[in-house]
Each structure stands twice: as structure tokens, then as C-alpha cells.
Amino acid sequence: MGLETGHRQAAGPVAADGPPGAAQVTPVEIGIPWLGFVVYPTHRRVKARNVRDFARRLRARWAAYCDGDISFAKFDADVQGWINHVRFADSWGLREHVLGQPLQVR
Secondary structure (H helix, E strand, C coil), rough: CCCCCCCCCCCCCCECCCCCCEEEEEEHCCCCECCEECCCCCCCCCCCCHHHHHHHHHHHHHHHHHHCCHHHHHHHHHHHHHHHHCCCCHHHHHHHHHHHHCCCCC
């Protein structure tokens, strides 16, 4: 028990997450969401929402390229930007899975 507050102290390392004034203390072992990643003590993962949004955006950009609305350079820049973002996580298999899906030729 903490003498000043009367609360029991956590047994391990913890991290605060949330908006100012509403911090919630959580163990770092369950991961800390940060900039599109979930950071664990031993590794980083890309948030599932980030992957779903990119897969949807990839199909939309491909359709726009096939329709002639954007250039291949713009399409390629969008893909390379996402690859550059997720390379900071343990994501080699994820990149192969997302980018290995066939795109429909329009």
C-alpha cells in the first residue's frame, strides 16, 4: 500500500493511455496503442484498423488507376508510403498477405 494515497501499487511496469485527465493505467504486456501500432515490450504490431483501411484504400486507388483518374506514380507512392509506415512493426508476413492479394483488372 502506498502511504500517501492508501492505494495498492502495481506489481509490474505500467503505462498511461488516453486523453489528458482521463488516464487509465494498464500493464505494458497487453500493448500500448501508439501511432497506428500496438507496442509490446518485445515487438510492435500494426493495428487491425490500419490494415483494413489500407486494404480498402488499395482497392479504391487501383480502381482509380484503372479508370485513368490517377497515374501509376500516384498509385505506387500510396503503396510505398504504407509499406514505409508498417516496416517499423514486425510486419513482413502482413505485407506479403495484404499486397499478395490479386487486384481485379478493370
